[in-house]
Amino acid sequence: AQSVAQPEDQVNVAEGNPLTVKCTYSVSGNPYLFWYVQYPNRGLQFLLKYITGDNLVKGSYGFEAEFNKSQTSFHLKKPSALVSDSALYFCAVRDSNFNKFYFGSGTKLNVKP
Amino acid sequence: SQTIHQWPATLVQPVGSPLSLECTVEGTSNPNLYWYRQAAGRGLQLLFYSVGIGQISSEVPQNLSASRPQDRQFILSSKKLLLSDSGFYLCAWSDGLAVSTDTQYFGPGTRLTVL
Numbered sequence: 001a002q003s004v005a006q007p008e009d010q011v012n013v014a015e016g017n018p019l020t021v022k023c024t025y026s027v028s029g030n031p032y033l034f035w036y037v038q039y040p041n042r043g044l045q046f047l048l049k050y051i052t053g054d055n056l057v058k059g060s061y062g063f064e065a066e067f068n069k070s071q072t073s074f075h076l077k078k079p080s081a082l083v084s085d086s087a088l089y090f091c092a093v094r095d096s097n098f099n100k101f102y103f104g105s106g107t108k109l110n111v112k113p
Numbered sequence: 114s115q116t117i118h119q120w121p122a123t124l125v126q127p128v129g130s131p132l133s134l135e136c137t138v139e140g141t142s143n144p145n146l147y148w149y150r151q152a153a154g155r156g157l158q159l160l161f162y163s164v165g166i167g168q169i170s171s172e173v174p175q176n177l178s179a180s181r182p183q184d185r186q187f188i189l190s191s192k193k194l195l196l197s198d199s200g201f202y203l204c205a206w207s208d209g210l211a212v213s214t215d216t217q218y219f220g221p222g223t224r225l226t227v228l
Contacts, residue, residue, distance in 0.1 A: 034216065043119075043203055043219035044157075051214075090157070092217075099145045099164055099209050101217050103157045 002027045004074075004091045006104035013081045013111055021076040021107045023091030032094040033074040034101070035065055037087050044090060050074060061085070081111045115140035119204050119220040126227055132177075132191040134223050136204030139185065145209040146187040147217065148179055151201040163187060164209060199227045 004025045013019045025031055032051055036044040048059025055067045065076045076089060091104040116139045126132060138144050148160040159172045161179035169179050176195060180188045187204060204220040 032215075036219075041201075041222070041224065043221045044205075044217075046216055046218060049216060088155075094215060099162060099207070099215075100159065101147075101207075105156045 002093045002095050002102045004033075004093050004102060004104040006089075006091055006107045008107050009105075010108045010110065013109070015083050015111055015113050016080050019078050019081040019085070019109065019111070021089050021091075021109060023074045023076065023104060025072050025074060025091075025093050027093055027096070029096040031067075031069075031072075031074075032096065033065075033067065034092040034094070035059065035063070035074075035076050036090045036092065036103075037061075038090065038106075039087050047076070081109075083111050083113050085109060086111045115206070115218065117204060117206055117218060117220040119202075119223050121223060122221065123224045124226070126194050126225065128196055128227055129193045132189070132194050132198070132225070134189040134202055134204075134225075136187040136189075136220055137185055138206045141185070141206070141208060143184060143209075144206040145215075146181060147205040147207075148187065148189050149203040149205065151203060151222075152199075157203070160189070194227045196227050199225055201225075 034049045035047040038044045047063050048057050050057045050067045058064045063078050088106050090106050092101050094101050118137050147162045149157045163169050163181045177191050202223045205217045207215045207217045
């Protein structure tokens with residue numbers, strides 16, 4: 001079965017510092033991995049995805065994610081955090097055989113001025 | 114471009130009352146459609162998904178049901194609401210054409226409070 005794990009409930013970072021939000025995955029077959037962001041009382045917004053190819057994926061709002069097959073990880077990164085990046089972040093994996101997506105439990109990112 | 118709508122945005126209902134939440138997608142055809150519930154602002158629970166008109170897969174047995182009367186319309190219903198049905202309901206779509214291109218896109222959500 002496919003699954004993703006986000007080991008941190010919350011990540012705190014100072015504005016201007018680099019940020020990392022962690023995600024590990026477990027899949028049978030090729031991994032199709034996604035990151036989403038959710039602001040309060042809003043739907044999830046797609047940030048980026050890894051399908052194949054370059055292990056470093058660039059997405060919206062300056063975010064990027066690094067796919068690491070040996071560590072089965074897909075960590076979300078940004079070189080310089082903004083206060084406006086404060087939100088809930090979800091990692092997800094798409095089942096390669098069925099039309100379903102599996103989401104992690106979410107990580108709350110707090111960026112302090 | 115594609116857009117996804119949900120309504121109502123917020124809803125307060127008494128226990129035992131019926132429920133109908135609607136989701137529609139524009140700008141695409143034959144999308145895969147999904148209903149999720151998010152409790153306490155955290156994890157997403159997949160409730161139903163549909164790959165075509167009249168085709169509904171249920172993920173969690175409960176007092177909710179879903180229907181897809183038209184290609185781009187997905188409805189979440191209940192005959193009698195429970196307190197535990199309170200939460201943030203999210204509809205999503207994906208094109209389902211190929212694994213390599215399939216991405217889920219979410220609607221704005223409906224906040225349901227059952228009193």
